[in-house]
Ligand SMILES: Nc1ncnc2c1ncn2[C@@H]1O[C@H](COP(=O)(O)OP(=O)(O)OP(=O)(O)O)[C@@H](O)[C@H]1O
Ligand SMILES: Nc1ncnc2c1ncn2[C@@H]1O[C@H](COP(=O)(O)OP(=O)(O)OP(=O)(O)O)[C@@H](O)[C@H]1O
Ligand SMILES: [Mg+2]
């Protein structure tokens with residue numbers, strides 16, 4: 001039996017801005033089973049990072065519920081939250097910005113161990129630092145190196161080691177490989193995959209690179225302007241995308257194979273402002289198939305086949 | 321001579337660029353040669369630090385000096401020797417003969433000038449248009465990149481990232497340059513906007529016969545937009561050829577490594593990615609042999625003793641790899657016919 005690790009229901013995060021209410025995340029629901037990878041994709045500003053941060057309560061959700069191993073994260077008190085913060089870790093896109101430049105590799109990895117009283121005594125801490133370095137593939141000779149002396153891939157490995165120091169169950173990876181060269185990117189993806197197998201980790205993998213999630217994720221959730229518009233097992237999503245936005249997104253990906261060119265759907269315009277949104281499908285202004293219904297009221301996520309969810313008034317027109 | 325007959329947009333022979341800083345010398349570009357024919361798009365591919373940006377900057381004589389030191393046997397833009405140009409001649413060439421879209425689009429826009437003024441500036445300089453005519457032209461240019469002409473009086477901060485990038489392209493194209501240099505023009509953009517920008521670059525090639533160098537590390541973009549590919553590693557071109565030659569008849573182990581590292585949508589998900597092991601070499605060191613040897617799965621003793629000579633394969637296919645001295649040598653990646 002598969003076990004649900006994370007259950008997100010109607011998660012909403014609004015920001016109050018001088019120009020009005022900004023709908024960063026607007027009623028997002030999904031579940032992730034233990035040991036699985038959920039990829040979250042979508043254009044810049046669609047709310048991927050905010051979703052990740054709201055789950056960890058780094059942004060206090062405006063409304064909605066987040067159940068981690070059955071416990072409601074949003075209702076957790078201070079002590080419970082402390083444990084939850086260990087269970088759920090975050091890895092960022094720019095490892096450089098998140099690492100203290102004055103600390104050497106060993107200090108950077110030691111810091112979370114000491115701060116959270118994870119290891120006892122000098123000897124145990126020392127041993128764990130070395131284990132973690134080994135686990136993420138940082139050579140021992142880098143023990144005293146500083147972040148600025150390292151390339152992006154190694155800096156990202158430090159970020160991963162720091163997250164692993166907490167012995168988490170869930171890691172939210174926010175664009176962890178976006179700033180890296182392809183060969184380094186592949187090294188880090190392989191590392192994350194190995195760690196998942198070895199430690200039974202569960203990931204939320206946020207990215208705008210669909211080919212990366214295609215490789216790495218079990219399920220993929222597509223977001224548009226704060227809404228989840230489609231979610232399906234990875235292969236299903238790539239083979240049978242239903243939402244017009246998912247289709248356009250997939251068709252825009254350049255493929256490094258000659259003659260592989262598919263019919264490209266060039267989308268009109270750009271993602272609209274997330275402020276003071278009307279009750280309508282968010283994608284309707286750019287959608288070639290939008291009808292009166294789409295402009296009159298918003299649509300809800302429906303399960304159209306087992307595990308395949310779509311939020312589109314007209315989905316029946318797009319499946320055979 | 322036959323070479324002179326060909327209509328060349330760019331001619332580069334034995335280009336070397338180093339940066340001499342207080343504590344070290346960085347050898348960024350180490351003996352690069354290539355020609356670019358008119359109305360062709362060439363991709364310059366390679367990892368961070370390979371010397372792509374430095375190479376293209378030298379074509380506009382924009383390498384910062386000091387610390388940069390540029391040497392070349394030939395460095396010609398539409399037949400004119402860039403190395404010998406006076407400041408006035410360079411000024412006249414930039415924007416008119418050759419224009420560049422920089423890697424970081426946002427930083428090349430002036431925040432206190434309207435986008436219209438920024439586009440008009442270059443047309444007034446090169447085409448001698450008066451302000452009114454130049455602003456009219458600016459509107460047309462905006463429309464060309466898919467932004468409504470009535471936004472000429474808006475400032476950069478009023479545009480989204482993708483729109484700003486298109487404004488930068490509009491500025492670069494305002495004088496219809498013969499050669500366009502685009503340095504990672506879409507890296508900061510979403511795939512949907514990227515698709516729009518790439519379509520635009522293709523349209524320019526057809527409509528204005530523009531020759532283009534597209535600097536990128538994305539082989540998907542290369543497959544869709546380029547005719548010719550030059551793969552750079554540690555300041556050298558290690559493989560060069562037509563799109564077909566590079567993608568379907570890959571020869572260099574490094575190029576193979578790039579392809580293997582890439583997650584391909586629709587590929588076999590159960591197969592693990594095969595990254596190139598190790599890291600790019602230290603650019604402040606001079607390597608006696610092939611610079612890729614220490615990361616190369618095919619390297620032998622010989623590879624570390626002298627940089628390989630360029631060997632010709634197909635009509636335009638050139639490869640720098642000593643292993644091909646052995647008649648039976650081949651890489652794992654299969655050729656496609
Ligand atoms: N602290 C904040 N205050 C106000 N608005 C915010 C804040 N954080 C994010 N936003 C807005 O919320 C929306 C979603 O942002 P978010 O960073 O989650 O997007 P994203 O999908 O991660 O984008 P990217 O791919 O660019 O990282 C955006 O419109 C953003 O401007
Ligand atoms: N002004 C400078 N002073 C010193 N070193 C420099 C300077 N500009 C570039 N370099 C060095 O020259 C080498 C080549 O850099 P370049 O920017 O051309 O690489 P690139 O291929 O464009 O990389 P990227 O993909 O990261 O843009 C690098 O080692 C870089 O650090
Ligand atoms: Mg983000």
Ligand SMILES: [Mg+2]
Pocket residue numbers: 372373374423503
């Ligand atoms: Mg560069």
